[in-house]
């Protein structure tokens with residue numbers, strides 16, 4: 001283990017690796033990635049060279065050793081440093097977080113995303129993202145926004161937060177999550193939403209950072225929540241951080257933000273169209289800023305973030321992190337005892353921080369012993385089945 005994986009605040013909790021057959025992380029490499037690779041190769045007409053390179057990557061990442069990036073890659077030096085001590089070692093020996101991130105970087109290499117040529121800059125996941133955004137489920141979700149307009153302010157806010165939270169679970173829609181009946185709350189294993197709203201009120205008018213996760217059906221409710229923060233004055237400015245390149249299949253890039261904004265602006269539903277128009281103007285006048293940073297595709301936890309990004313986030317009155325991967329990077333991708341206090345694991349973060357996440361990996365902290373017992377008693381894979389969610393907040397002391 002490199003020193004970079006050792007949190008300054010703790011810990012002896014084991015770093016998750018993908019070399020234990022039958023474990024969740026092993027399944028990601030040995031079951032999920034082969035399916036993903038088939039889908040990618042079916043979705044675009046890649047030629048023999050790209051197809052062969054993708055197949056080689058699959059073979060290498062399931063049974064071989066870590067090979068470095070090609071010399072001509074612009075980020076080869078960066079990856080050499082991030083991977084020091086790992087090259088030539090089996091993939092499964094590396095931390096799961098590291099290895100998964102490198103898999104996506106190598107997939108881009110295999111399909112020629114960075115190389116001069118026809119495939120340069122072509123998002124291999126665009127066909128999936130485009131299909132989702134164009135789907136009728138999104139029409140329904142956008143139409144449902146109009147129903148929220150008549151709600152009292154606190155219920156509307158709760159519904160928007162719930163939509164952004166459950167949007168992280170790809171198969172849920174506004175129709176289910178944003179009905180303001182509180183049905184989704186039954187599956188919340190930790191709920192600091194009252195603290196989140198009171199902290200935003202306390203800091204009224206500051207800068208809120210949102211670290212996005214997935215495009216499409218997650219990004220749309222994220223944008224709606226951002227509109228709510230700006231329109232209500234809870235934030236004077238929102239900085240939305242996206243990935244600098246395609247990553248983890250559906251992670252949002254700037255192109256995905258523009259596509260989602262267009263979907264909102266052109267929606268026939270008046271409420272959605274109005275939100276799209278306000279967000280467009282917010283970008284025009286700098287109230288909404290879309291930013292990215294190479295570190296958002298780094299294979300490291302957030303405690304290792306570079307000084308420039310740390311300084312940017314330190315200016316935030318609150319940073320809202322979306323999704324499972326950001327959670328893993330925030331608390332550290334470790335087999336924590338689930339009752340480990342959330343605050344203990346995020347002391348390194350440069351601003352007050354909120355995590356909105358559905359549980360899709362083995363990492364979890366901040367649960368009460370009673371909640372853990374209740375979940376264990378269900379005898380279901382509750383940590384990974386995406387049926388549970390959490391809102392956790394570490395406020396300014």
Ligand SMILES: O=P(O)(O)OC[C@H]1O[C@](O)(CO)[C@@H](O)[C@@H]1O
Pocket residue numbers: 028100168213214248322323324325326328360361
């Ligand atoms: O889109 P999210 O919420 O970050 O989830 C991505 C998750 O999917 C996986 O790649 C595989 O389940 C996890 O490793 C990762 O945390």
